Amino acid sequence: MTVALGLCFVSGVQAQSNAAGSIFGTTGQPGTTIVIRNTDTGLTREITADASGRYSATALPTGRYTVTLQRDGEAVASREDVQVTLGGGREVSFASTSATPGDATTLDRIVVTGTSSSAFIDVSSTDTRTTFTSEQLDKLPVGRSIESVALLAPGVVQADSRYPGTASFGGSAASENAFYINGYAVTNPLTNLGSSSLPFDGISQMQVITGGYGAEFGRATGGVVNIVTKRGSNEWEFGGLLTYRPDSLRADPKNIIYPDNGTANDGLIYQRRDENEIGSWSYGVYAGGPIIQDRLFLYASGEIEQEEETWIAARPGGATNGYREYQYDTPRWMAKLDWYITDDHLLEFTAVSDIEKETVDYFPYTYEAGTNDFERGFEKTGGYYYEDGGDLYIAKYTGYLTDNLTLTALYGQHDQEHIAIPFGYDPSEVYVSDSRSVADPVQRGTYAQLAFPDAFDETEGGRIDVEWQVGDHSLRLGYDRQDSTSRAGEQTSGPGYRWIYSTCGPGQEGEGIDGGGGAVCPGGNGDYVSQYIYANGGTFTVEQSAYYLEDRWQINDNWLLTLGLRNEGFENFNADGETYAEQKDQWAPRLGVSWDVFGDSTFKVFANAGRYHLAMPNNVALRGAAGSLYTNEYFAFTDIDPETGEPIGLTPLGDGPYSSNREYGQAPDPDSVTATDLDSHYQDEFVLGFEKQLTDSINVGARYVHRDLKAAIDDMCDYRPAYNWAIEQGMSEDMAGQLGNELASCRLFNPGEANTFMLDDGTGQLIEVPLTAEDLGFPQLKRMYQGIDFFVERPFDGKWYGRVDYTLSRNYGNAEGQLKSDVGQGDVSQTMDWDHPELMEYAEGYLPNDRRHYIKAYGFYQLNPEWRVSATVTLQSGRPKNCTGYYPDTPENQDFIENYSYGGPYYHYCDGEPVARGTSGRLPWTNKLDLGVAYSPDWAGNALEFSVDVFNVFDEQEAQSIVEYGELGGPSVPYAHTNRVLSYSAPRSVRFALRYDF
Incomplete structure (x- = not known):
């Protein structure tokens, strides 16, 4: 008779890392030694089993390992080719058998269990994730982009085509996701739409988390895409x-x-x-290996994607510049240096460059409606050169301080430039336009407004995490922070001003010019000119920080309970460096449970519940907290320069530049931009599911997901609530009108809730205006996603691999979230929806990202070695x-x-x-x-x-x-x-x- 001393062989307590994995199990005897060795790099860890015979090795670099049980310095059993995946746990347990039932002292042999089947189930996880390895990506017919791979995961659908290269996770807007490369967030800091990329062949593993992520992750109410790059080996x-x-x-x-x-x-x-025509090439190379055997490794990869495209933008009738030729050049490279100072102290350095260069040329094109007749001209009429992207640098330290204590620290910096150069643009040329009814109106220049020439995005941040094994508990605590800065906006082209010719009507001499701020119409023919200056934008910053504590408690051999608590803080700054929005102490509880039903990792039932917060990106400041300079200064003139179109012989018609913007470009008072008690955008989620090993080679599973958006941030632009409140307070009509106009200028608030605003009374003083939900008149915010995902998977056995997912879902409510896909509106957290209550009448129903049915299947079959x-x-x-x-x-x-x-x-x-x-x-x-x-x-x-x-x-x-x-x-x-x-x-x-x- 044999007795399994490592009863149930269930997962040991261990924590998950956002850029590593773990190996755990039981040994059958306390105090025995487990040797875990990476077969590619030689990295070796020795772990001593605890008093219950369990062991756990966390924060392991992804890759292939050999796990060996030693007693008295001798290897008595081992498991080879143990694959550690990103954020996942692999169980390798050793069952001791003896001649005497129940006697663990006279050992006959060792039986290795836990990962013998390719269809293993990770009973140590309580989230919902899909992990793609480079081996899978090389074999599947899938686009070579992060988005294309993410769309293979259940619950992920393509976002509206007007947000190119983006996806919706679990019913959320496309701006509500987070993207990581080697543990550092690379989400677009200006809009939160999409992320930076890297050479596709540089991806080692890509994890798509669609729900239930632990306390270490935040700043996402959609999904998380987590990528680790390849590294060198021996x-x-x-x-x-x-x-x-x-x-x-x-x-x-x-x-x-x-x-x-x-x-x-x-x-x-x-x-x-x-x-239309599109053709593309890509060229890539890589190299990786040891600089010092077992200690220092290098991996480098580079690729260039080139695409040529012709596109007809012409509409029926007349000649246009509607024939366009595009050329895209996207050079990307990445390099990773791994230095194993000792087996207990690891350093990693990653550098990634991602730049896209686009040239577009415009040509005349004539297309007649209702016919196939067209004619293309070959004289270039315009175009643009764009260059976007930059470099990312990441440094990470991992220290296995003891068998039970692991420390990781990470620092990263990401810089991107955004260049837009118009064809034929002369910075000294003044843009001139003419609104007069004359036979030969004046027109000079091609571009009235241009984006800031020095636009950029920068992020800087880091994190520190500590894991401490204490008996049946794995405690994890950490702190992370990331600051993002963006410079964005537009301004008048040329020297910073433009000329606009206009005319007053007959007999209006001496009358005021509409919008002229005191300027009066000249005599003669009434012609006048205004010098117009416009600039909007600046440099904006968002600071995000969080700390968390998580306890993964192995209650017994079958039950794992994860208790987590995360505290988020967001602070948004305007171009003057002043805070205009801040949310502190946003507590986000996370609860997860995993039940290894049979105790052999073949049937897992899991559940999790949590709260998730999301900050506003820098784009919000661009529209809501930036100063806008727009002035007009009016002149009579005697003549027009025939070459430049500029006026000659100017005589002022007023007292100087006039602007309806009272502060002449100064940013609005930061205390007036948002409601004073503004809650962040946050969502609650509940997941219940199971995974079952149906046979030695097939897994099945299902999960139910419930997501409820509890609060959002948007802008409202309604005159009436502040006006009505002022009248109720006994204020004058003038004062009520002033406060109403302030609120009508759009203020950030929490839709469907009571909000208190600080509004300018016209003297520069702010008045507190508390408005109830009834005063504001909006319905309660609602976005609810419910989905049921079913899957069947056959892990690769050397012959074939396949997976099928079916998702039945319902995405219902009156707001999509941070975006409005109905019209492709790209102003994140500043959609049209909540501008005034009438827009929300009959707005409840099925939302743009609702896809009732979604079936995904992918796989490959090795017919023979060739x-x-x-x-x-x-x-x-x-x-x-x-x-x-x-x-x-x-x-x-x-x-x-x-x-x-x-x-x-x-x-x-x-x-x-x-x-x-x-x-x-x-x-x-x-x-x-x-x-x-x-x-x-x-x-x-x-x-x-x-x-x-x-x-x-x-x-x-x-x-x-x-x-x-x-x-x-x-x-x-x-x-x-x-x-x-x-x-x-x-x-x-x-x-x-x-x-x-x-």
Whole structure:
């Protein structure tokens, strides 16, 4: 009879790292030694089993390990090829058997358990994650981008096409995600949309966390994408990759057609797209190996992506500059240096460069409506050169101070520049325009406004984490901080001013010029000129910090409880370095539980609940807290320079520059920008799921996700609440009007709640204006996501790998979150939705990121040592459609329409009738099949591989987004563009690749 002394062989207590993994298990005897050795680098850790026979090695670099049990200095059992994945735990347990039942002192043999099956289940995790290894990514037909890989994870859907390269996680807006490279956050600091990238072949593992992440993660209410790069090993390796996507094998994209709306344009081509062309190349090389065997390693990778594109932007009728040629050059490189000072002290240095260069040239193009007749001119009429990106540097220390105490510390810095240079732009040239009714109006210059030439984004930050094993508890505490700074804005081109010619009507001599601040109309023909100056923007900063404490408590052999608490702090600064928004002591509890039902890691039931906070990015300051300088100074003139168009013989018509902006470019008082008691954007989440090893090679599982957005930040621009409050307080009409105008200038607040504002009384003094939710008149904020994910996975066994996910979900409410995909609005946390209450009437319904059904399947099959086939399938139901129009023009609405309404189709009414959000049908399903085949000839020793991937094999191009305005020009006025397609899914394309590794 045998007795398993390491009863149940369940997970030991261990913590997870955002850039490493762990190995844990039981040994059958206290005090025995476990030797854990990385087979690629030789890194070795020796762990002594505790009093209960458990051991745990945390913060291990990802890779392959051999785990050996030693007794009295002799190896008695081992497990080879133990794969440590990012943020994951691998169990390797050693069961002792004896001749006498229950006797652990006379040992006959050792049985290694825990990871013998390829279909192992990580019972140490309570979150929901999908981890992709470089080996998988090399074999799957998937786009070579972070977003393309993330879209393979359950609960992740492509965001609106007007936010390119982004995704929605679990019903959240595309700006609510966090991205990490080697533990450092690389999320876009200006808008939170997307992230920096790296050479695709430099990715070792990519983890997509779609729910339940622990207390070490924050600043995301969507998902987390966590990447670790490759590192050098004890063997030098070199290689290269060439890919080519020819335009000749790309299907023609669909033309965009005017929909049938009862207008003269019905059925005509709105935009020609079948003439568009796209072809791309990429070249990549890598090298990695030991500088000093077992101690110092280098890995370096570089790639250049080149794409050429022609695009017809012309609309029917007349000549335009609508033929455009694009050229993209994206050089990326990364280098990683790993220094194992000793086996207990590790240093890592990472450098990444990610720069995109874009050149676009404009040419004339004539396209006649209703025909295929067109003519392209070849004289360049305009264009731009853009350059975006920069360098990232990360340093990390890991110290295994004792068997039970681990310290990690990280510091990073990320700098990006944003350059935009117009074609033919002369900085000394003054832009001149003419609004007079003359036969030969004056026009000079091409660009009236330009982005700041010195725009940039910078981040700097670090973190420190301590893990301490205390019996059945693994305590983890840490502190992290990241400061982001962005310079953004636009200003008048040329020397900083422009000239605008205008005229007064006959007989208006001496009368005031509209908006002239005291300037009067001249005599003669009434012609005058204004010198206009405009600048808006600055340099803005967001400081984010947090500390956390987490206890992973192994209650018994089957139950693991994770108790975490995170405290977040956000502070937003305007261009003057003054705080305009601050949230302190935002407590975020995290609770997770994992039940190893049978005690053998074959069936796990898990649950987690938590709160997650999100800061406002720097873009909010650009629109809401920046100073805007716009002045006009008016002159009479005697003549116009025929070369430059500038006026000659100026005579002032007023007292100097005038601006309706009282402070002449000064930023608004930072205390007046936001509500005084502003809560941060935060969400509560609950997840319940299971994973089951159905056979030795197949896992199945399911999870239920419930997400509830509890608070958001947006801006409101309504005159009435402050005015009504002032009247109720007995203030004068003038004072009430002043406060109303202040609030109408848009202030950040928490929608659907009571808010207190500090508003200028006209003298520079701020008055506290407390407004209840009823005073403000908005409905309660609502965004609720519920989803059920099912999966079947067959881990790779040397022959084939496959996974299928099905998600049934519901994304319902009256606000998407930080964005408004209905109209592609990109002003993060400053959407149109909450500007005044009428916009929110009938706004509750299915939200833009609602995809009721989503099926994803991917895998590959090794036919023989030379041939491999692969496939990726996505089947996605369409997003809900809206019909928005003008606010009903009824007698009871006249005051609102005349004084407060936005004069456009922005309300949930069509033809005067309410049309609730998401009730106008749905876009069609988007179905996509990608296939791949690879050949690695024996004669090349399998070092050479040729592959062909075909994306969207059946060329199903379906509408991804449409124009949702139901009328234009007034209520019940048909709009020719209603339901016009804005974008289609990508047409069929083919990618050839040649890879060589040696």
